[in-house]
Amino acid sequence: MPTPADSPPVQLFWHRQDLRLHDNRGLAAAADAAEGEAVIPVFVFDDDVLAYGSDRRVAFMLEALAELRDAYRARGSDLLVRRGDPSGVLPDLALERDVDAVHWNADYSGLAQERDEAVADALSAAGVETHRHHDAVIHEPGDIRTNAGDPYQVYTYFWKKWRDRDKPDPFDAPGADSLAAVAGDDLPAIDALGFDEPDIDLPRAGHDAAAARLDRFCDADVYDYTDGREYPAREGTARVSQDLAYGTLGPREAYARTAEAMTGADDEGEREGVDEFQSQLAWREFYAQVLYFNPEVVSENYDDYEHPIPWRNDADEIAAWKAGETGYPIVDAGMRQLKREGYVHNRVRMVVASFLTKDLLTDWRVGYAHFREHLVDHDTANDNGGWQWAASTGTDAQPYFRIFNPQTQGERYDPDAAYIRDYVPELADVPAAKIHEWPELDAAERTDLAPGYPAPIVDHGERREAAIEAFETARGEE
Numbered sequence: 145m146p147t148p149a150d151s152p153p154v155q156l157f158w159h160r161q162d163l164r165l166h167d168n169r170g171l172a173a174a175a176d177a178a179e180g181e182a183v184i185p186v187f188v189f190d191d192d193v194l195a196y197g198s199d200r201r202v203a204f205m206l207e208a209l210a211e212l213r214d215a216y217r218a219r220g221s222d223l224l225v226r227r228g229d230p231s232g233v234l235p236d237l238a239l240e241r242d243v244d245a246v247h248w249n250a251d252y253s254g255l256a257q258e259r260d261e262a263v264a265d266a267l268s269a270a271g272v273e274t275h276r277h278h279d280a281v282i283h284e285p286g287d288i289r290t291n292a293g294d295p296y297q298v299y300t301y302f303w304k305k306w307r308d309r310d311k312p313d314p315f316d317a318p319g320a321d322s323l324a325a326v327a328g329d330d331l332p333a334i335d336a337l338g339f340d341e342p343d344i345d346l347p348r349a350g351h352d353a354a355a356a357r358l359d360r361f362c363d364a365d366v367y368d369y370t371d372g373r374e375y376p377a378r379e380g381t382a383r384v385s386q387d388l389a390y391g392t393l394g395p396r397e398a399y400a401r402t403a404e405a406m407t408g409a410d411d412e413g414e415r416e417g418v419d420e421f422q423s424q425l426a427w428r429e430f431y432a433q434v435l436y437f438n439p440e441v442v443s444e445n446y447d448d449y450e451h452p453i454p455w456r457n458d459a460d461e462i463a464a465w466k467a468g469e470t471g472y473p474i475v476d477a478g479m480r481q482l483k484r485e486g487y488v489h490n491r492v493r494m495v496v497a498s499f500l501t502k503d504l505l506t507d508w509r510v511g512y513a514h515f516r517e518h519l520v521d522h523d524t525a526n527d528n529g530g531w532q533w534a535a536s537t538g539t540d541a542q543p544y545f546r547i548f549n550p551q552t553q554g555e556r557y558d559p560d561a562a563y564i565r566d567y568v569p570e571l572a573d574v575p576a577a578k579i580h581e582w583p584e585l586d587a588a589e590r591t592d593l594a595p596g597y598p599a600p601i602v603d604h605g606e607r608r609e610a611a612i613e614a615f616e617t618a619r620g621e622e
């Protein structure tokens with residue numbers, strides 16, 4: 145029997161946006177430190193974080209937590225669940241369980257960085273060691289820098305270095321023998337957290353469901369990703385964004401699976417598909433480092449102009465955009481996909497974001513807040529990066545004068561209008577060519593073809609000119 149002095153140090157692992165056992169760097173480190181025993185896992189519902197939640201995302205998270213708890217139970221352990229301010233809850237728990245060290249994985253938003261500092265200080269004051277690990281990305285923020293030592297602002301150069309770096313293998317899930325046989329706690333019901341049941345069916349949460357989605361994609365669609373990712377009706381993408389956002393899927397595991405797919409590629413085109421997909425994983429890491437080094441981007445332009453951008457912010461136009469009633473079919477299909485599924489295809493996200501920020505000259509923060517409320521995969525860094533890209537205020541953003549034409553985007557990327565018809569039933573019986581011409585049809589023809597579908601709320605050509613003028617004013621080029 146070991147004496148207390150001989151017994152291995154008790155390690156607490158605090159789960160946050162890393163709701164998995166597989167490929168979890170911090171958890172693996174805690175298991176190593178525990179010398180094969182006594183890792184106690186905990187999740188804390190923090191009201192300051194929940195304040196940014198939504199019904200859909202909290203529901204997804206609760207299911208992911210239930211899956212995580214089951215994975216611990218299958219290993220003879222369990223998940224402790226607490227509610228409150230982690231800088232009070234964790235020192236109390238450490239005292240109660242005689243914990244020597246608390247481990248967690250870093251989170252890159254400003255709010256999380258501040259909270260983590262407070263927690264680390266409170267634990268240190270209580271005499272408990274703290275260990276922060278970089279887990280959410282393969283190459284931690286600051287690892288990949290320009291030759292002058294600065295964080296990258298241009299994605300292409302970041303990507304080249306990211307691609308050439310060696311990638312660590314996924315971390316093993318801790319075995320039953322490294323986990324403490326604790327009795328866990330019940331998870332709260334969603335209403336006890338201040339949220340309602342979600343209004344849509346959610347993708348299945350948890351590591352197994354995430355790994356199955358990735359497998360399905362890597363078995364086939366990844367090889368045609370370069371082309372397939374552009375066409376919303378094809379559903380040729382991995383659909384793992386909610387899994388990477390909640391950490392039910394680890395980034396090293398995701399990368400390793402694509403590296404395995406690379407070995408199965410038959411020709412240059414297929415290798416390109418895998419490479420293109422890996423480059424999207426790198427975009428995610430690019431935006432994570434933008435947020436880490438510039439936490440203020442959550443509410444401020446990354447790239448400011450000389451004068452404020454004269455946003456129009458017209459309430460009726462914003463309401464039409466949110467409802468998918470703009471009279472621009474590809475825009476409306478995207479906004480209705482958001483409402484119906486909590487997801488929007490990437491190409492269409494760019495189109496709807498461009499339409500809001502340029503055609504409607506609406507502040508990107510309005511769109512970001514709406515996406516945060518409705519997307520299941522909302523991720524602060526990616527959502528913000530996407531919005532500031534579209535608004536021409538971000539790092540490596542779309543130039544202000546290059547404005548998507550929603551009609552051409554629909555024609556090019558949804559030629560048969562299959563995606564549009566799926567989400568805009570009023571247009572179900574309208575020929576594809578007429579759908580794409582919709583903004584140019586005369587009122588009588590529109591009424592004849594689809595009386596329930598709106599006329600365009602703005603003229604794209606006019607609004608394009610107005611947006612360029614507004615941005616030039618902001619640049620001081622009046």
Ligand SMILES: Cc1cc2nc3c(=O)[nH]c(=O)nc-3n(C[C@H](O)[C@H](O)[C@H](O)COP(=O)(O)OP(=O)(O)OC[C@H]3O[C@@H](n4cnc5c(N)ncnc54)[C@H](O)[C@@H]3O)c2cc1C
Nearest residue numbers: 381382383384385424428490493497522523526527530531
């Ligand atoms: C305005 C706007 C808002 C966005 N908001 C989010 C968001 O809240 N959360 C989010 O994860 N992505 C966001 N994206 C990026 C992208 O649209 C989604 O990641 C993608 O559509 C998710 O589908 P998928 O998993 O099938 O992607 P895939 O094409 O299969 O890509 C695989 C993974 O790579 C990452 N990725 C892909 N594209 C991007 C990108 N452009 N930027 C950063 N990471 C990327 C995601 O983690 C994604 O799951 C946004 C893009 C725009 C233009």
